[in-house]
Amino acid sequence: MEQAAITLLNNIDLNVDDYTIRVRVVRLWTRPAFNNPRKIYCYDMIFMDQEGTKMQAFVLQRNATVYEHLLKENQCLTIRNPSMGENRQKVKYVHSTLKINLNENTVVEAYTEPVGSEWGFDFTPFDSILEDPDEDFKSFKSPIDVIGFVVKSILAEVKSDSNNSKEENNVTFILEDLQHHQIFVTLWDGYADQIRAFESNHPAEKNVVVVIQFGKYRFWGGHVNVSNLYTVTRVFINSDIPEIVDFKKSFVAQISASTSFGYSGLTSSVIKSPKKAVIILGTIKSFASESTWFYNACKSCTKKVFTTTICKEKEDGSEGFDEVTVLECQTHRCNQKTVTSVPRIKVPIRVQDCTGIVTLTLFEREVVKLLSVSANQLLENNIELAGEGKFPKEFNALLNRKFAFKIAIGSYNLKNKADGYSVSKLTENPEIMSELDHHFHAC
Structure with a gap:
């Protein structure tokens, strides 16, 4: 019997129904039946071919009874007549937008030779x-x-x-x-x-x-x-x-x-630090005027950098030293090479509820989401205001808005009785806000 030609995952033609792939099962997990969590509804898998291309796949348990014993991680398979659909999952486990379906007409057989690398790693620098x-x-x-x-x-x-x-x-x-x-x-x-x-x-x-x-x-x-x-x-x-x-x-x-x-x-x-996530409901009343709204961050580790003066041998080879101002990172290893920086947004806000007022810190991700503006646009258009102790006019859109803030209270805050908590999440979703309003109504 003539052996079928093998199609690589990158070369699958959506107009062709009859083709054969050869893959390794890199990852496998199951989904339970809707009405019986002890029963398997379907198998989800990540396949990898000889070139290292990965693709998600699935098969309903009722269609896999003949070859169910082959569905295990690290198993190499020859698969004939699978179908190809769109991967519409919001979170994708591989980069491909397609998904393999092993349907009732699909033939699955064990393949004894290795396909691709054993673990299927694809490391990102x-x-x-x-x-x-x-x-x-x-x-x-x-x-x-x-x-x-x-x-x-x-x-x-x-x-x-x-x-x-x-x-x-x-x-x-x-x-x-x-x-x-x-x-x-x-x-x-x-x-x-x-x-x-x-x-x-x-x-x-x-x-x-x-x-x-x-x-x-x-x-x-x-x-x-x-x-x-x-x-x-x-x-x-x-x-x-x-x-x-x-x-x-x-x-x-x-x-x-x-x-x-x-x-x-x-x-x-390990530093086992007491830290608790809490939610507060309050209104942004002002900005902490004594603080700036961005900081210069190390491009390697994103920690704050400082300027320092060092003595350096003169470039012309003459005797003596020149004093040179350079950037210094808080991370020691970054200082083993030339430190470069990039400005990052960090906005201190004053938030008030019925019990008082507290200082919180909004970071770049939340700020640009709330203002619907890019970080680069904010920085390029307003960075000169920092020297004047002023905030960009775009930030005014945050004032008098009420949010639910999720913040972390750490050991430093407790020990020093200090505020300045970082905001990890926030929302002004009406349903959530209404529920929290009801919960905090006693105050």
Whole structure:
């Protein structure tokens, strides 16, 4: 019998119905039946072909009874006569806009030879995320695979909302790549438990490498933040797989060559800081006039930069030194190279409710969303006002507007009895506002 020609995922012709693909099941999960959560309704999968192209796929359980035993991760398959539809999911787990449907006419067989790489990693360089021109995008972008060294765990806690009996379980830490770019990673629920389990079982472990596969990211609070995508994401911690082993060897070689770098495991770097998310309902009455509305941020890590004067050998080779003013970042590793900066919006606002008034901080993402204007436009047209202690006239549109603000109260606020809380989310949705008004009516 003549073997059917194999069509690569990138070459699928929507006008052709009879074709054969050969793929590896990189990821697989199930959806329960609507009326019986113990019964499988369908299988969702991510396929990868020999070229590394990935595409989402699904099959109803009733159509998969013959080959259901083959539907498992890392299984290689030959599939004849699948159908191709639009991927209309709001959150996509791969970049393709198409989705494979294994229907009742599809034939699925095991394939014994390897197809593509074993794990299907497609790592995104940190610098391409940090330098994304669309840094103030409003929603998470996905998918993303990242690999990095754990340099610091800044938060490992269970946050409980007193108005909600359900606990929010998350862990946040910092990953660094081989070029010393850093990003924040926040993992939720089972993924957070996975980090804590590793920490508990390996208390003295150093040189921890983490892979986040099928994650999502966005620019928030002055930082790039990577998070898990529901239950689709995979997290690997110091796993014995080639990509992690090679990355660790390269990183250890770097830190061995320089005693100025010191890295430790999760346990010794964890800061368990009391922090609680609360919601307040109030009206923006004014801006904190003593503060400016933007800051100069390091392009590598987005932390605030300062100017400093250093002595530098004269460029003409003559004796003596010249005093040169340069930028200095709060992150030590950024100062190992030339620091460059970019202005970022950060607006201090005075918010009033029936109990008093408090200072909150709105960051760039929320400001541009509320004003329906780009960050570049605000900065280019108004940056000269900063020297005069004035705010852009566009900001006046925020005054006397009532919002529900979600803020985080940390140990610094409690210890020093200080306000200046950062706003993580806000809304003026009428239904939410009405419900909160009713809840706070007693005041």
